[in-house]
Amino acid sequence: xxxxxxxxxxxxxxxxxxxxxxxxxxxxxxxxxxxxxxxxxxxxxxxxxxxxxxxxxxxxxxxxxxxxxxxxxxxxxxxxxxxxxxxxxxxxxxxxxxxxxxxxxxxxxxxxxxxxxxxxxxxxxxxxxxxxxxxxxxxxxxxxxx
Ligand code: DQA
Numbered sequence: 688x689x690x691x692x693x694x695x696x697x698x699x700x701x702x703x704x705x706x707x708x709x710x711x712x713x714x715x716x717x718x719x720x721x722x723x724x725x726x727x728x729x730x731x732x733x734x735x736x737x738x739x740x741x742x743x744x745x746x747x748x749x750x751x752x753x754x755x756x757x758x759x760x761x762x763x764x765x766x767x768x769x770x771x772x773x774x775x776x777x778x779x780x781x782x783x784x785x786x787x788x789x790x791x792x793x794x795x796x797x798x799x800x801x802x803x804x805x806x807x808x809x810x811x812x813x814x815x816x817x818x819x820x821x822x823x824x825x826x827x828x829x830x831x832x833x
Contacts, residue, residue, distance in 0.1 A: 688829035689755040692721045692818065693746055694736035695762030695771075701787075708788050712815045721758075724819050728826035740764060740771065747774035756780040756828075758821040760787070765800040776805040781828060783821035786811035 694714075697704060702713030712720075718734045725732030737743050743764070750757050757778055764771045765786070775782055782805070789812025790797040803809050808824070810817040 688825060689731045689753060690725065690733070690758060690822065690825055691746060691750045691755055692732060692734040692758045692822075693743060693750075694734075694760045695743060695764045696738045698760060698762050699736045699738070710787065710814055717815055717818065720815060721818055721822065724822045728822060728829075730822060730826055730829065732822070740768065744770060744774045747771070747778065751777040751779060754779045756825050757782045758785055758818060758825070759783070759802070759806075760785045760818075761800070761802050765790070765802050766796055767801065769801060772801045772805060775802055778805075781807040781825060783807060783824060784809045784811075785817045785821050787814055787817060788812060 699714050701709055701717060702711060714736060721732055721734045735746060757780065759775065759782060761768065761771050761784065784800065784802050784806040790800065792812070810820055813820065
């Protein structure tokens with residue numbers, strides 16, 4: 688199964704960015720964790736991060752064309768980007784939305800994600816481990832021969 692793990696703005700700064708909220712794990716560690724987990728589970732995983740919304744939209748269009756599965760942390764775009772939401776609605780494969788922090792326990796503006804209504808499921812507040820759980824969920828959907 689092809690899986691794109693896509694990360695939105697500021698997530699490239701994991702490790703130095705507000706570590707009390709997001710932990711000490713760096714973005715490079717996150718990439719390694721997802722790639723390692725993908726190998727373990729027999730998934731074909733590609734991990735990407737961008738601070739440019741149009742770039743994320745292009746990646747989502749590509750995933751839609753391929754019928755690929757997506758693990759998406761839309762970061763701040765979660766809360767206001769109808770363009771990201773509309774691109775997610777076009778996906779044909781499963782979409783797992785991941786947030787490292789518990790967005791419901793934070794500022795009011797973070798409580799709502801415009802993406803969640805078009806996601807297959809949402810994981811939030813479980814730290815970087817949320818990405819691992821998302822990949823395990825997708826592996827459970829994949830046929831045994833990958
Ligand atoms: C986040 C939560 C968002 O509110 C925030 O803007 C982020 C990261 C998370 O992973 O907890 O950038 O998506």
